[in-house]
Structures are given as C-alpha cells and as structure tokens.
Amino acid sequence: MSVPLTLLGLLEREPSHGYDLKRDYDAFFGRGKPLPFGQVYATLGRLARDGKVVVGEPEAGDGPDRKRYVITETGATEFEDWLREPVAAEPHLQTVLFSKVVLALMLGRDAEHYLDTQRAAHLQRMRELTEVKRSGSLVDALLADHGLFHLESDLRWIDLTTARLDALAAEVAKR
C-alpha cells in the first residue's frame, strides 16, 4: 500500500486536515495497522515540498492541527496515472514454498508432510479471514476476500504439487 498515493487520493476527494486523513486512512486502509501521526505529517510535508499538495492557512479552532491540505494539479495527475496503471502481475516463480519443496526432495526429506503442514497452515489462516468476513463490514470482507483468493491460489498449487511429487522427485534426482 503506497501511503503517499493513498493520501493524495483522499485529498483528491476533498481538501482535508491531517487528522481527517489519518482517520480515513485507518478506517479504510489501515485494518489493524494504524498510520502513525508522525508518518502522516512527514508524508504531507514531502508531498508539499514536491508541489503535489499545498498547505492552507492555519484555521482557528481547538487542537494542534488546523491546517487544511489541498491537492495540486501535479498531485492529481500523479494520482490519476497511478490509479489507471494495473498492478504488475508477477508470476512469483521463486517462492519460498517452491524452494522448500525442491530442497526437501533434493535432501530426501518428507516433502509431502511439509506440503500437508503448509496446507493446514494456509487453511487455518483462511478460516480466520472467513470469520473476519462473516463478522466484519463490507470493507473488511473485501480485504479478507483478497487474502482468501491468494491463499486459495497457493493451496491449488500445493495440491497440484502434492499430486506430482513423485514426478518432481524423479526430475530433481536427474540433475
């Protein structure tokens, strides 16, 4: 998650105070990992330095921060470019899972047991995310679904690899 671009996106919606930006970030994107105030203001400072936001005049009122941040044309363009660009679809060919299976086979260890244990760990995490989905808000459910689909994809790989272990062991032994 890119904090500067997310803050630009929130400012594209409407000019906001640092406190409001942190509140909205935590509600929609933080999910149990709140953004420290220090990081909010440091990020806003860098965005202002680079001409992507401008800081309004201090406003009268309670609390330490009454400065409103406004996105600039440069900031809005950068945000729009980022939003349009698809995320790189990386093949993840060298995953830890893959490495462990091949190494287990090379060393004559029980690769099937490793895959079964990994499978159980993945399903346990999927159960936790499913519970989040069942008891949380729609935003929680969407984030949980994202995690669930990735874990499911790993699991399909685990199942297929388990079914091909004998062939893979023969392939590894040949080299």
Add this chain to the structure above:
Amino acid sequence: MTDPLIHARQVTLAFGETPALRGADLAVDEGEILAIMGPSGSGKSTLLHCLAGILAPDSGEIHFDGRRIDHLGEQERSTLRRDSFGFVFQFGQLVPELTAEENVALPLLLGGAKRAAALRQARSWFPKLGLDGLEARRSGELSGGQAQRVALARGLVAEPRVLFADEPTGALDSLTGEQVMDLLVGCAREQGTTVVLVTHEARIAAYADREAIVRDGRATSLSGRLT
C-alpha cells in the same frame, strides 16, 4: 475428551473391482463443522455417503451417537437418515412438482407431521434464508442460489443431529456459493447441528472448524483429531 458423535474406523468399500475407500478413519464431534476435501475420485463423497448411511461399507465400522450403524439393514438406515440426518447436495434436487414450501416441508411430512403444521414450520424458514415471497414457486422458477437455499432449509427443517452436505455450492458462482455457506454455517451453529461437508474448494472448506483430506480412499487430518 468426549466420544465423537460420528466415528468411522478402517472403512473400506469397492465398486466392483474398483476400491473407493481403503481403510478410512474419521471422527466428528457433536456440533462440529467438518470439511472433507480431496482430489476428484479420492473417495470423499463415498466416505460421506457411508457416514450418512446411504452406502453400506464392505468392512470397517461406523458408529453414530454410540450406536454401530454400518451393518444396519436398508430399512433401519432409512429410518436413521429420516430421524437424525439432513442432506444438501450439489444440485438442490428439489422435487419439481412441489412448491418451494412443500419441498421444505417434505422431511416433516415424511416424519409423520400434519400437513398444516409442516407447511407452517417450513414457511418460517423463508425469511431467515432471504426467500420471502418465493414459497409458492416451483424449482424451475427459482435461481440456482434460491433453489440451493430452499434445499438448505429442507435439510435443516427437521432439526437433524447431522447435516451432510455434498458439494453444496458446487453449482453456484463464488458470491452466491459463499452466501449459501454463510447461511448454512449460521443456521447450523444456531441449531447446534453437526455438519459434514464435502467440498473441493478451499474457500468453502474455510467455513468449517477443521478439514480432513481424503487421498486414495484414506483420510488424514492435520487440524484436529482423526479417530
């Protein structure tokens, strides 16, 4: 540790020369939701059918609530299924000539309930499954998700001790399938019904408390007890 509600030991079953189960062991606790997973042809549906008294194994033992059920005759197994078990299959298998509410009432009618009382109880399930207004429709007039929710109500209406669900979301799209699972788990927990669920989808299995994997006719469990 209390005795499991369902306990299978060394269950074998062959279809002709083809072995489907080769000594499967499984234990299911009361109130538990268990997912049976495994590749196609691994024997997971056959195991479910044996646990549910639909198929009689060639050898091994199956106990339900402390009673051995694997050697019961067809009539006794039929009574057991009617009195203690509910079922949901991949394709709702609703009776096309009956309305949705008559389909839901079917297990109650087969159990000897009066028609008016059975229909009244059946209708009470429609709001909780989001089926309001569909009571008089026939299965051909229902979407896949609606038909499967009717099948779920039929499976639970008689408050069975165990609900056996064989790929209950297999014919549904992801979102509808998850809605059905959410309702299935919610209703089962509310009633304290034990659920044995066969699925090949990990996202569906994740609704269960734990999973058992069937490979080559044998079951393994890495997230809880097996026997």
